[in-house]
Amino acid sequence: MAATITPAALKSLLAGKEPFALIDVREAGEYNSSHIPGASLIARRQLEFQVPLSVPFKGTPIVVCDDDGRRARLAAATLERLGYRQVSVLDGGINRWVTDGFETEWGMNVPSKDFGEKVEVVHHVPEVECKDLAERIQKGEKFVILDSRTPEEFRRFCIPGGRSVPGGELALRITDIAKDIDRDTTIIVNCAGRTRSIIGARVLQRMGIPRVYGLKNGTSGWVLAGHKLETGADRVELPEPSRDGVAAAEAYAAKLAAEDGVRYLDIAALKSVMARRDQATIYFIDVRTSDEYAAGHIPGFRWFPGGQCVQRSDDVAVVKNAQVVFACDGKARATLIGSWYRQMGFREVFAVDGGTKAWAASGGALERGHADDVPAGYEQARAKVKAISASELSATPPATVIYVDTSQDFARGHVPGARWAPRGWLELWIGDIAPSKSASIAVTCGDGRGSALAAATLAEAGYQNVSILDGGMAAWQKAGLPLEKGLSGVMTPPTDVVPAGPDRNFADMQNYLRWEEALGHKYAPSSHPA
Numbered sequence: 001m002a003a004t005i006t007p008a009a010l011k012s013l014l015a016g017k018e019p020f021a022l023i024d025v026r027e028a029g030e031y032n033s034s035h036i037p038g039a040s041l042i043a044r045r046q047l048e049f050q051v052p053l054s055v056p057f058k059g060t061p062i063v064v065c066d067d068d069g070r071r072a073r074l075a076a077a078t079l080e081r082l083g084y085r086q087v088s089v090l091d092g093g094i095n096r097w098v099t100d101g102f103e104t105e106w107g108m109n110v111p112s113k114d115f116g117e118k119v120e121v122v123h124h125v126p127e128v129e130c131k132d133l134a135e136r137i138q139k140g141e142k143f144v145i146l147d148s149r150t151p152e153e154f155r156r157f158c159i160p161g162g163r164s165v166p167g168g169e170l171a172l173r174i175t176d177i178a179k180d181i182d183r184d185t186t187i188i189v190n191c192a193g194r195t196r197s198i199i200g201a202r203v204l205q206r207m208g209i210p211r212v213y214g215l216k217n218g219t220s221g222w223v224l225a226g227h228k229l230e231t232g233a234d235r236v237e238l239p240e241p242s243r244d245g246v247a248a249a250e251a252y253a254a255k256l257a258a259e260d261g262v263r264y265l266d267i268a269a270l271k272s273v274m275a276r277r278d279q280a281t282i283y284f285i286d287v288r289t290s291d292e293y294a295a296g297h298i299p300g301f302r303w304f305p306g307g308q309c310v311q312r313s314d315d316v317a318v319v320k321n322a323q324v325v326f327a328c329d330g331k332a333r334a335t336l337i338g339s340w341y342r343q344m345g346f347r348e349v350f351a352v353d354g355g356t357k358a359w360a361a362s363g364g365a366l367e368r369g370h371a372d373d374v375p376a377g378y379e380q381a382r383a384k385v386k387a388i389s390a391s392e393l394s395a396t397p398p399a400t401v402i403y404v405d406t407s408q409d410f411a412r413g414h415v416p417g418a419r420w421a422p423r424g425w426l427e428l429w430i431g432d433i434a435p436s437k438s439a440s441i442a443v444t445c446g447d448g449r450g451s452a453l454a455a456a457t458l459a460e461a462g463y464q465n466v467s468i469l470d471g472g473m474a475a476w477q478k479a480g481l482p483l484e485k486g487l488s489g490v491m492t493p494p495t496d497v498v499p500a501g502p503d504r505n506f507a508d509m510q511n512y513l514r515w516e517e518a519l520g521h522k523y524a525p526s527s528h529p530a
Contacts, residue, residue, distance in 0.1 A: 002076035005063055005088040007097045013063070014038050019281060019321045020061040021054070024094075025075040027406075027424055027496035034104045036065065036097060040318040041108070043496075044075045045404070045423035048375035048453060051082065053302055054318040057281040058083045065090035065097075071424060082376050107515065108498060109195075112313045115344050116195035117520030120214075125201050127216040128188065130225040142185040144177065145215075146170070148200040148307055149191050151236040157229040159190055159215070159222055164236040167191075167200045168287050168306020171252055171336050173238060174204055175245040190215035192500065194516050199310055203336070207252055220509045238289065249332035256339035257331075257351070264353040265325065267362045273325060273350075274300060281319040285309060286327050286356075287337050296366035298352070298359045301327055303370065306337040313344060323348040328355045375449055381456035387470040388442065390479040398440035398467070400433060404454040405445045407494035413473060413483035415444055420490050423454050427461060440465040448472040 005013075013020055014037075024031050025044040035041070042050050044066075055062060062084055066072040072089045079087045090097065098104060107113065119125060137143060145162035147154045154164040165173055170189070181187075187209065189200035194217060201214035215221065219229055241249070256262060265273060273282060277300070286297045287306035297303070309316050309326075317324055324346060326334035334351035341349045352358065360366055393401075393415065401418040403410045410420045421429050434441055441463060445451040451468040458466045469476060477483065487494070504512065 002064075002073070002080060002087040002089050004091040006091050007100045007102055010036075010063055010090060010097075011102060014320075017321050018061075019319050020063065021319045022063045022065065023051075023054075023075075023318065024066070025064050025071055025424070026066050027422070028108070028498045029495035030067070032106060032108055032498045033495070034094065034106055036094060037103065037105050037110070038320070039065065040314045042318070043424055044071055044078070045450060047075060047078050048082070048377050049373070049449075051079065051084075052376050054315075055084070055281060056277065056283075057279070057319075059085050059279075060281045060319055061086040061088070063088045063090060065093055067093045068095050069093045070428060074427060109312050109314055110519075111344065112311050113195050113516055114519045115313075116198045117517065118523045119202050119343075120194075120198045121520040121523040123202055123205070125198050125205060126213045127197075127201075128213040129216050130221040130227065133188065133215060134222075134225065134227055142182060143188055144181050144185055145188045145190060146177070146200070147191070148189055148196040150305065150308065153192065154236060155233060157219060157231050158233050159188075159219060160228070160230040162190065162230075162233070162235070164233075165238070166289075166305055166307045167196050167203070167310065168308075168333055168337060169238060169289070170200050170203050171207060172241050172245065172249040172332050174207065174209060175248040176239065176242050178209060184211075186211045186213065188213055188215050191218045193218050193220050193513060196307060196311055199340070200307075207248075217513050220504075220513060224506060224509055224513075246330070246332065249336075250330060253331045253335035253351075257335050260339040260342040261349075262335050262338035262342055263350050264331075265350050266353050267358055267364070270298075270325070270352055270359075273323070281322045283317055283319075283322060283324045284327070285316065285324065285337075287333050288328050290370070292329065294369050296356060296360075296368055298327055298356055298364070299367045306333050309337050310340045313341070317346070321347070323350070325350045325352065327352040329357050330355050375453065377456075378449055378452060381452045384459060385443075385452055385455040386467040387448075388467045389470055390476045390481055393442055393469055393476075394479075394481050398442045398465075400439060401442045401444060402430075402433060402454075403444050404450050406496050407487060407490065408497045409446055409473075410490075411485060411487050413477065413485050414488075415442075415469070415473075415476060416482060416484040418444060418484070418489075420487070420494075422496060423450055423457075424496075426454055426457055430458065430461070430463075434463070437462045438464050440467075442467050442469060444469040444476075445472045447474050 022039045024039040031041045064072045064075045076087045146165045147162045148167040191197045197214035204212040284301040286301040293303040328334040338349045338351045401415050402421040403414045403418045404423040443451040443455045455466045455468045
């Protein structure tokens with residue numbers, strides 16, 4: 001059984017230099033409203049999906065927290081079943097943390113956003129207002145708009161005429177991009193809000209690229225200025241970088257490594273570090289594009305594109321004070337991301353000298369493809385529960401149908417009459433939804449994975465007649481069966497989902513952007529007394 005840890009003891013851990021993970025197991029909306037500074041969010045329903053990658057060494061100390069300790073205790077039991085040996089629960093949860101006088105913060109990926117605002121203030125990264133950009137475009141001024149988000153985000157919506165160049169690719173691609181534009185053309189870097197625009201513009205600024213600006217507030221600012229976004233754009237192709245482009249990026253990497261303290265591992269040293277994976281959490285991250293990673297990567301390296309590594313550092317390195325090793329196909333991209341991590345305060349940061357090419361040249365085999373997204377314990381859970389087809393569920397409905405994914409997914413479409421019973425709250429809610437443990441229950445979710453884990457939990461709790469919808473709602477829709485949409489039967493406003501970008505209403509967008517910009521105020525010279 002997991003131990004407990006007091007708020008004061010946790011505060012000491014956070015101030016120390018020993019590796020450990022602080023995981024908040026509530027839902028995203030709760031975490032966004034208020035959380036302990038330094039806590040990483042892994043909602044309880046995502047533990048089996050994310051923790052094996054987030055905390056790869058099972059001897060790592062883990063502290064789990066929630067609001068009052070109930071869900072954290074359930075989460076701790078899950079982690080112990082997964083083999084983690086040093087799990088503690090924050091005594092009294094965040095409620096006691098606050099009562100004992102310790103601070104909280106709100107927002108998502110706060111360490112990265114705070115850092116982005118610091119970069120803007122300290123390095124005077126130039127910005128252009130969305131209103132001004134639109135007016136200057138209308139006047140015929142020449143601009144190249146580089147969208148530093150992921151290709152998936154870009155396809156959904158973008159600044160009209162922009163092209164996708166994810167942040168981790170900017171240094172490698174900019175030389176070739178700049179060759180194709182006139183000298184009087186201005187380069188704009190944008191994202192959805194602020195952080196990736198600032199970081200991307202700083203990359204180009206530090207490379208000495210002229211006429212570079214970040215787009216203040218990104219696509220959110222564009223909408224707030226009264227302009228329409230382009231949807232469905234497919235300008236995501238990244239041509240193979242030229243020899244000159246690679247040379248410029250590698251020279252920039254050498255500058256970054258020297259100035260920011262990124263250390264290199266040759267292949268022999270990398271193998272020595274990899275041999276320690278059963279002794280400590282060490283993060284091995286391949287920062288290239290998804291296609292490059294799938295075509296061949298160093299075994300044991302996880303894919304996390306470089307720009308997102310900077311945007312979501314608390315998701316990448318959940319274990320504090322751990323060693324982080326980045327790789328690409330040479331030095332340029334891995335060093336760039338390593339330099340950002342050094343600037344963010346990470347101490348043990350390395351890049352693989354020569355990356356995948358050096359590994360292959362040394363005789364090492366490369367792995368291909370992406371890892372199967374199968375949650376830990378899924379096969380065992382699946383073997384314990386009865387699966388029924390969509391047609392069977394439709395023809396013979398059980399007494400109760402529950403849906404265990406997010407409220408947003410539930411609202412998009414569920415089996416008619418289903419009740420929303422999120423996995424994170426399942427044991428705490430199910431007694432009200434299904435008082436009799438002999439009643440028939442069908443568990444549903446998006447694709448069948450979460451429902452298998454939830455059904456196994458119900459079986460362990462004594463429910464005797466539990467089945468799952470084989471293939472989840474994807475199979476239900478494929479069978480052409482009717483959907484019920486909306487938050488039917490949900491009596492209180494859900495707190496599990498945080499809207500992002502243009503999905504927010506105008507007031508939320510404005511408040512969010514003001515909050516984000518305010519993070520940088522403490523770094524302004526006037527905020528530090530002489």
